[in-house]
Amino acid sequence: MIRKPPPGPLEYLRRWPMRLWLTAVGIFLYAPLIALMAFSFNDSRRNIVWKGFTLDYYDKLFHDSALLEAFANSLTIAAASTVLSVALGAMAALVLWRFRFPGKTALDGALALPIVVPEICMGVAMLVFFARVLPWPQDLPWPLNLGAIIIAHVSFSFPFVAVVVRARMASFNREMEEAARDLGAGEFRTIADVILPHMAPSLVAGALLAFTLSLDDFVITFFTAGPDTVTFPVKVYSMVRFSVTPEVNAASTVLIVLTVLLTAVALKLQGPSAATAGHGGEKP
Amino acid sequence: MEQSWKQAKAVFAAALAAPLAWLVVFFVAPMVIVWAFSFGQNQGLTEIAISGTFHNYARAIAPLYLQIFLKSAWVAGLTTALCLVLGFPVALAITFAADRAKTWLLLLIMLPFWTNLLIRTYALIAVLRTEGYVNMGLEWLWKGGGALAALVGLKPLGAFQPLELLHNNFAVVLGLVYVHLPFMVLPLYAALDRLDRSLLEASLDLGAGHLRTLLRVVVPLALPGIASGVLITFIPALGAYLTPDLLGGPDSQMIANVIERQFKRANDWPFGAALSFVLMYLTFIAVAIQAVLAKRTPEARG
Numbered sequence: 001m002i003r004k005p006p007p008g009p010l011e012y013l014r015r016w017p018m019r020l021w022l023t024a025v026g027i028f029l030y031a032p033l034i035a036l037m038a039f040s041f042n043d044s045r046r047n048i049v050w051k052g053f054t055l056d057y058y059d060k061l062f063h064d065s066a067l068l069e070a071f072a073n074s075l076t077i078a079a080a081s082t083v084l085s086v087a088l089g090a091m092a093a094l095v096l097w098r099f100r101f102p103g104k105t106a107l108d109g110a111l112a113l114p115i116v117v118p119e120i121c122m123g124v125a126m127l128v129f130f131a132r133v134l135p136w137p138q139d140l141p142w143p144l145n146l147g148a149i150i151i152a153h154v155s156f157s158f159p160f161v162a163v164v165v166r167a168r169m170a171s172f173n174r175e176m177e178e179a180a181r182d183l184g185a186g187e188f189r190t191i192a193d194v195i196l197p198h199m200a201p202s203l204v205a206g207a208l209l210a211f212t213l214s215l216d217d218f219v220i221t222f223f224t225a226g227p228d229t230v231t232f233p234v235k236v237y238s239m240v241r242f243s244v245t246p247e248v249n250a251a252s253t254v255l256i257v258l259t260v261l262l263t264a265v266a267l268k269l270q271g272p273s274a275a276t277a278g279h280g281g282e283k284p
Numbered sequence: 285m286e287q288s289w290k291q292a293k294a295v296f297a298a299a300l301a302a303p304l305a306w307l308v309v310f311f312v313a314p315m316v317i318v319w320a321f322s323f324g325q326n327q328g329l330t331e332i333a334i335s336g337t338f339h340n341y342a343r344a345i346a347p348l349y350l351q352i353f354l355k356s357a358w359v360a361g362l363t364t365a366l367c368l369v370l371g372f373p374v375a376l377a378i379t380f381a382a383d384r385a386k387t388w389l390l391l392l393i394m395l396p397f398w399t400n401l402l403i404r405t406y407a408l409i410a411v412l413r414t415e416g417y418v419n420m421g422l423e424w425l426w427k428g429g430g431a432l433a434a435l436v437g438l439k440p441l442g443a444f445q446p447l448e449l450l451h452n453n454f455a456v457v458l459g460l461v462y463v464h465l466p467f468m469v470l471p472l473y474a475a476l477d478r479l480d481r482s483l484l485e486a487s488l489d490l491g492a493g494h495l496r497t498l499l500r501v502v503v504p505l506a507l508p509g510i511a512s513g514v515l516i517t518f519i520p521a522l523g524a525y526l527t528p529d530l531l532g533g534p535d536s537q538m539i540a541n542v543i544e545r546q547f548k549r550a551n552d553w554p555f556g557a558a559l560s561f562v563l564m565y566l567t568f569i570a571v572a573i574q575a576v577l578a579k580r581t582p583e584a585r586g
Contacts, residue, residue: 099287101289125560
């Protein structure tokens with residue numbers, strides 16, 4: 001029998017108190033979510049004691065037109081705000097990475113603001129803006145009526161995309177650019193053929209980040225949404241206020257699975273660093 | 285390195301115009317309007333006259349609301365401290381784990397933080413409510429205890445009284461810790477991962493215990509990372525809306541809930557605007573403190 005060597009001085013993970021601690025934190029983080037997902041399959045309305053497996057609540061979910069509409073709204077908003085955020089974020093990153101210009105520090109600081117400002121303050125600002133300055137007509141045909149929410153989401157997502165893209169551009173070899181220019185490529189041609197391909201992985205990571213941020217957001221949406229423009233989190237919020245029901249569990253499970261899939265795609269594309277890129281994983 | 289903007293004006297203008305315009309119109313302008321409203325007063329039902337009054341700010345720091353600010357800061361501070369205590373060993377373990385385990389552990393920490401905030405809060409409600417899993421487990425233990433007591437001839441225990449775990453300050457702090465723990469672990473891990481391990485080994489070799497190494501070597505070196513973790517946890521916790529709203533009781537209102545009420549129900553926008561700017565200034569102060577701490581980085585990266 002081969003005996004494992006005793007843990008080295010810094011192999012904290014192999015000491016039992018540390019393992020116990022990690023297990024406890026893991027249970028704390030995951031038990032509520034796993035219970036939530038498990039009980040979405042439970043055949044009992046009271047939803048505490050396991051009565052048997054059922055897909056009834058998923059069936060109900062897919063026939064609940066209000067919830068489906070909210071889900072469609074959320075996905076549409078997320079898709080639209082992702083496209084805009086990636087375009088704006090990439091442009092902002094390009095400018096800040098490439099050029100020296102007066103007011104650069106100010107622009108850099110202003111771009112960090114939407115990341116730092118508390119969500120509630122931004123939500124309130126959006127509410128005031130769309131109530132007083134740019135009243136968004138409520139009776140526009142779908143999906144144009146979602147415009148106000150899309151604008152708000154882009155405002156808080158694109159600075160995150162800019163951070164991710166700029167981090168990627170730090171590893172760009174400028175000689176490539178010079179080579180392109182020597183070979184006769186103009187400014188725009190250089191960007192399209194040399195800089196953009198280098199940027200591409202960060203654009204994908206930024207897009208996934210923007211998509212999740214948009215899909216996740218409750219507070220800012222809550223302040224911009226009208227009665228006809230309910231998103232999935234806003235809908236779930238009104239259901240949760242009311243009571244704990246298996247339907248909410250089922251709806252949540254669908255969203256959790258979607259998030260896990262998106263995270264898996266991000267990790268496949270970028271390696272583990274992609275997942276830390278968002279949500280305050282970087283230093284402001 | 286960087287090019288002067290004058291060398292490629294067309295590219296510069298083309299790339300700058302759209303993000304700058306978006307930022308100014310859809311972020312700075314709304315903020316400025318709220319800021320202007322904070323110096324205004326209500327006239328009639330919908331009109332707001334910006335009269336340059338400081339009345340709203342005076343109200344915002346009057347005892348009633350000052351107390352809510354203090355309470356929010358206290359709750360956010362407690363949350364941050366608990367996250368630090370819970371998260372530091374986790375970050376330490378991840379840092380010194382083997383590569384494969386490290387990737388998996390990071391993933392495990394990150395997954396909940398990519399999960400919708402509302403869903404995580406809802407999951408906690410299901411756990412904590414009077415007929416939730418915690419109370420169910422306790423009831424089961426209680427009954428077991430009762431049966432055991434009857435067996436040895438003691439007086440039977442009374443009926444089980446479920447604990448009120450929801451709609452109080454305890455639930456708010458627990459919820460905030462639950463939601464923000466990953467925010468703390470990731471910057472801590474980033475800081476600890478950059479440490480020069482030979483310093484730790486030297487300390488252990490020279491006879492310092494693990495605890496002493498931790499306090500005298502690891503913590504001082506990782507201080508900028510700790511500061512950034514503290515900030516990243518404290519700021520969102522200070523402005524938290526959803527957690528106190530769903531998990532808190534009538535006495536666990538935090539500042540974000542008061543701001544929401546001014547805008548959505550009380551319809552006192554100028555006052556709400558002043559409150560939201562006080563919160564913003566507090567946030568900026570926190571950021572400034574962190575920036576100062578980060579500047580004093582010890583030059584000991586080896």
